[in-house]
Amino acid sequence: MRETDVLIVGAGPAGIALSIYLKRAGTDFLLLEKGAPGGKLLEVASIENYPGFPGGSGTDLALLMNEQLTRLEIEPVQDELRTLERREDGLFLAHGEREDYLSRVAVIATGLTNAPAIPGEKAFLHRGVSYCATCDGPLYKGKDVALIGHGERALEEALYLAPLAHSLTLVLDGREEEGPLLAGLRSRENVQVLRGKPLRIEGEDSVSSLLVETEGQERRLSVSAVFPLSGTKSATAFLSPLPLRLENGFIPVDKTLMSEIPGLFAIGDVRVSPLRQAVTAASDGALCSSSVRSYLRKAR
Ligand SMILES: Cc1cc2nc3c(=O)[nH]c(=O)nc-3n(C[C@H](O)[C@H](O)[C@H](O)COP(=O)(O)OP(=O)(O)OC[C@H]3O[C@@H](n4cnc5c(N)ncnc54)[C@H](O)[C@@H]3O)c2cc1C
Missing domain, CATH: 3.50.50.60 (FAD/NAD(P)-binding domain)
Structure with a gap:
């Protein structure tokens, strides 16, 4: 000892x-x-x-x-x-x-x-997948991006990202009560909030889309970056x-x-x-x- x-x-x-x-x-x-x-x-x-x-x-x-x-x-x-x-x-x-x-x-x-959980997450790490919006958000200025998560940390990271991005899709993958942070995000024209489950991160050299299941349907979001914060x-x-x-x-x-x-x-x-x-x-x-x-x- x-x-x-x-x-x-x-x-x-x-x-x-x-x-x-x-x-x-x-x-x-x-x-x-x-x-x-x-x-x-x-x-x-x-x-x-x-x-x-x-x-x-x-x-x-x-x-x-x-x-x-x-x-x-x-x-x-x-x-x-x-x-x-x-x-x-x-x-x-x-x-x-x-x-x-x-x-x-x-x-x-x-x-x-980080516990990568979404197919494609590991493969596209540093090529459109990032675990830190505060850090890597500026790299995707003016781009369409998605953030996956729930809870205060995810919502705060989304609020940081929203003014930088051309559009931000927030995929809420857990229980999230309506509150001031979520209301702040919903009030922005370039933010859409989906409740659902991420299925796959897709692309060739770098991320080009995120497949999600929302309201019982599959939707392919065209994005340059995905911030999977749930893991x-x-x-x-x-x-x-x-x-x-x-x-x-x-x-x-x-x-x-x-x-x-x-x-x-x-x-x-x-x-x-x-x-x-x-x-x-x-x-x-x-x-x-x-x-x-x-x-x-x-x-x-
Ligand atoms: C994608 C990404 C981009 C980032 N960009 C920036 C940026 O631009 N600017 C910036 O300032 N910050 C950035 N950050 C954040 C920054 O890296 C962290 O805030 C910082 O590294 C935290 O330091 P830390 O010492 O608290 O923890 P860490 O850097 O996480 O270090 C923790 C250490 O503890 C060790 N450890 C864990 N468990 C055990 C154990 N059981 N026994 C022994 N050792 C253990 C780990 O191996 C690790 O070396 C970024 C982070 C990410 C993920």
């Missing part, structure tokens, strides 16, 4: 930023990552809104972050967190796929996961042994980024937040470093 003061789970922009700050402050920590450091950045075709990085692929930005880790002699531990418990003495016991870890503080920085979830399954209340799967935190469980923090996309971007994830990492150090000081 490895012991540390701070266990950070996830080496996306949030976990990387936190590691940089903790390392420079001389705090003892381990950074756990199940895949490659960089997180979701490795899936982003183009980033143009990260300060100091005027443009390039997400992989380019992730490589720069990795370079910084190397320069600071931070080596992420390759392991996947399976379950996280809090022992009676208040320490966190994390069971990884390879090893177990004992820490005084645990920081969850595991972001989001996007927070990566929090390993938290199930903890008595932690989640909001739609996301971790609620206070202004110090600590959850309702003392010593358990959440940063980046995995926490309840109005915006999920690389810059907000990195900002969470920086802020969390001071919260974690203050927590450790008080707990000693």
Whole structure:
């Protein structure tokens, strides 16, 4: 079993930023990552809104972050967190796929996961299929696009997309009560709202249509992009042994980024937040470093 003061789970922009700050402050920590450091950045075709990085692929930005880790002699531990418990003495016991870890503080920085569910979704990823309207919406300015989902996040992403697109079809694939967000969308001339089920994303080199079943009939929508948001979830399954209340799967935190469980923090996309971007994830990492150090000081 490895012991540390701070266990950070996830080496996306949030976990990387936190590691940089903790390392420079001389705090003892381990950074756990199940895949490659960089997180979701490795899936982003183009980033143009990260300060100091005027443009390039997400992989380019992730490589720069990795370079910084190397320069600071931070080596992420390759392991996947399976379950996280809090022992009676208040320490966190994390069971990884390879090893177990004992820490005084645990920081969850595991972001989001996508479970592709619609035929064609995987095949057209980055060729018209995107999981982030706030990020990739501007690439489809003036085009006909569709967004599939339900719930607040999907409606907010649709509201962002609507003024950019020539037309937006919102396919509601779950129960959605009428409310102000939906009313705001319905009031726009270029938005149509369908209740139904996506059947297939189609195209040749890139997306050209979406087949949906609505009101008992099949309809083929001619679109250049599809944003399938229903399969996007927070990566929090390993938290199930903890008595932690989640909001739609996301971790609620206070202004110090600590959850309702003392010593358990959440940063980046995995926490309840109005915006999920690389810059907000990195900002969470920086802020969390001071919260974690203050927590450790008080707990000693
Ligand atoms: C298509 C797309 C385009 C985007 N474009 C932009 C953009 O233009 N600008 C922008 O600012 N943002 C953009 N984003 C959003 C940005 O990528 C995310 O907001 C950011 O990466 C979130 O950082 P994070 O550190 O919170 O999580 P992530 O980047 O998701 O990193 C989480 C890390 O945790 C690891 N992990 C998960 N579970 C475990 C586990 N159990 N054990 C160990 N490790 C685990 C994952 O492997 C991953 O490396 C885009 C996202 C997408 C999907």
